[in-house]
Each structure stands twice: as C-alpha cells, then as structure tokens.
Amino acid sequence: MNRTILSQRISSILDDIQRLNSALFAMNTTDIQRYPDNYETLSTDAALRAEQIACRLRHILYASTNVQKEEYLTSAALMQGIDIQYNDGIMEITLPSLLPKRRRRPSSEFLLDPFHAALSQYAREHPMPQFKHCVVCFSNIYDRELPERRVRDYDNLELKRLLDVAASFMLVDDSGLLCDAYHTTELGEADCTRISIMDSGRFADWLKEREKVLDSIRDL
Numbered sequence: 001m002n003r004t005i006l007s008q009r010i011s012s013i014l015d016d017i018q019r020l021n022s023a024l025f026a027m028n029t030t031d032i033q034r035y036p037d038n039y040e041t042l043s044t045d046a047a048l049r050a051e052q053i054a055c056r057l058r059h060i061l062y063a064s065t066n067v068q069k070e071e072y073l074t075s076a077a078l079m080q081g082i083d084i085q086y087n088d089g090i091m092e093i094t095l096p097s098l099l100p101k102r103r104r105r106p107s108s109e110f111l112l113d114p115f116h117a118a119l120s121q122y123a124r125e126h127p128m129p130q131f132k133h134c135v136v137c138f139s140n141i142y143d144r145e146l147p148e149r150r151v152r153d154y155d156n157l158e159l160k161r162l163l164d165v166a167a168s169f170m171l172v173d174d175s176g177l178l179c180d181a182y183h184t185t186e187l188g189e190a191d192c193t194r195i196s197i198m199d200s201g202r203f204a205d206w207l208k209e210r211e212k213v214l215d216s217i218r219d220l
Contacts, residue, residue, distance in 0.1 A: 001064045013056055020049045051110040058113075073117035080111075082118040090206065091129060091170060091197040093119075095162075098140060098191050112161055119169045132172045135203040136163060137182045139194040139210075144187040159183075166195060184210070 023046035032039040058076075062069050081096040095111065122128070138159055163181070171179060180200065198206060 001060075006060065006064055009056070009060055013053055013060075016049060016053050016056075020046055020053065023049065055109050070117060070120065073114050074121050077114035077118035077121070080114055082114060084118060084122045086126065086129060089129075089198060089202055091131075091195075093166070093195040093197075095193040095195070096190075098142070098193055112165060115162065116165050119165065123169055128170055130172060131170055131179075131197060131199060133178055133200045134171065135180045135182055135198055135200055136166070136171075137184065137194075137196040137198075137203075137206070138162075139184050139186055139196065141186045141188040141190075141192045141194060143189070143191050162193075162195065166197065170197065182207075 023042055027039065027042045027046060030039045030042060058069075058072065061067055061072060081094075083094040085092045093115075095115065097111065159181070167173075167179075173179065180203075182203070196206065
C-alpha cells in the first residue's frame with residue numbers, strides 16, 4: 001500500500017478514536033437514571049464506532065502486511081470468545097455478544113467474518129455434522145443486571161446472515177422445507193447469542209431441558 005494512502009487511513013482512524021474517546025467520556029458523565037435515552041444513544045454510538053475502527057484496522061492489516069485474512073480472523077474469533085461445541089448430536093455455537101441491528105454493516109462484518117473463520121477452523125479439526133431436516137435455535141441471552149428495555153424484536157436482528165454462514169458448513173439446505181427456526185429470549189450472566197442446531201427429532205427434548213435450567217423472559 002502506498003505510504004501516503006496508508007498515512008491518510010491511519011489518520012482517519014485516529015480521528016475516529018478521538019470521537020470514541022469523546023463518546024466514552026460523555027457516557028461516563030451522563031446520569032443513566034435521569035437520562036436513559038441519552039445514555040443509550042451515546043453507548044450505541046461508542047460501540048458501533050469501536051467496531052468500525054476494528055474493521056478498518058483489519059483492512060489496513062490485510063493490505064499492508066503479509067498476514068493472511070483467514071489467519072487473522074481465526075485469531076480474532078479466539079479473542080472474541082466464539083465457542084463451538086458438538087455434543088450428543090447438537091451443534092452449539094456461542095457468540096459473545098447480542099446480534100447487531102439490521103443494516104449495521106460494520107457490526108455485521110466485525111462479527112460475521114470471525115464467525116466464518118471459527119467454523120472453518122473447527123471443520124479442519126473435527127468431523128462436521130450435516131443436518132438435513134433440522135431446527136436452528138437462536139437464543140438471545142441478555143444480562144439480567146441490565147435494563148429490560150434493551151430487549152429487541154427478533155425481526156430486528158441479523159439472524160439470516162448468521163444462518164447463511166452456518167448453513168454453508170453443516171446444513172444440506174436452509175429452506176423452510178428442511179430447516180425450522182426457533183427464537184427465544186433468555187436472561188443470563190452476560191449478553192451473548194447462542195445458536196443450537198439439531199435434527200428435528202431432538203428439538204422437543206432440547207426445549208424441555210432448556211426450560212428447566214434457564215430463566216425465561218416470562219419470569220420478569
């Protein structure tokens with residue numbers, strides 16, 4: 001990459017970091033009890049700006065060094081804490097965040113690229129199940145210590161893009177004829193999204209077990 005262009009891009013990121021610092025300072029001085037809407041706007045802006053900074057830094061890394069994209073994204077998946085487990089016929093993937101709102105492209109890139117890399121790494125090291133008639137369960141888990149108004153509608157989440165990535169590795173087809181989707185909102189120790197994929201015949205037992213051990217939003 002041309003040094004002048006590289007310097008311009010780095011300077012632009014430094015400007016964004018300054019804006020992020022300003023947003024964080026404003027968050028730290030805003031009374032969340034008296035001005036919850038202002039705090040939500042500030043925190044959303046700070047989070048999205050941080051994700052955009054990370055994505056732009058990734059692009060600079062790919063363009064200006066010998067680090068391969070797949071190599072870096074595998075490390076990013078590990079750093080983010082993406083966890084993949086396959087036990088007793090159920091593939092369970094935990095993403096250490098709630099899903100972004102639709103059309104938040106930096107947010108999607110920040111999460112989806114490492115998600116794809118994590119699945120690729122898993123497939124290289126383990127036999128990957130292939131589900132034909134299956135149920136994909138999206139568990140949106142909210143930190144129980146944070147306000148209830150944070151809970152969002154299911155149609156405002158990037159579920160389809162995550163399903164497309166997962167389907168490319170382990171689903172014969174994600175059409176409605178072969179794949180059912182189930183959505184649940186739960187309370188937990190921290191925000192996260194858990195994707196559980198299983199044969200259709202396993203779903204009823206899975207749901208019973210989940211209801212026993214996890215707090216449902218209906219308990220509020």
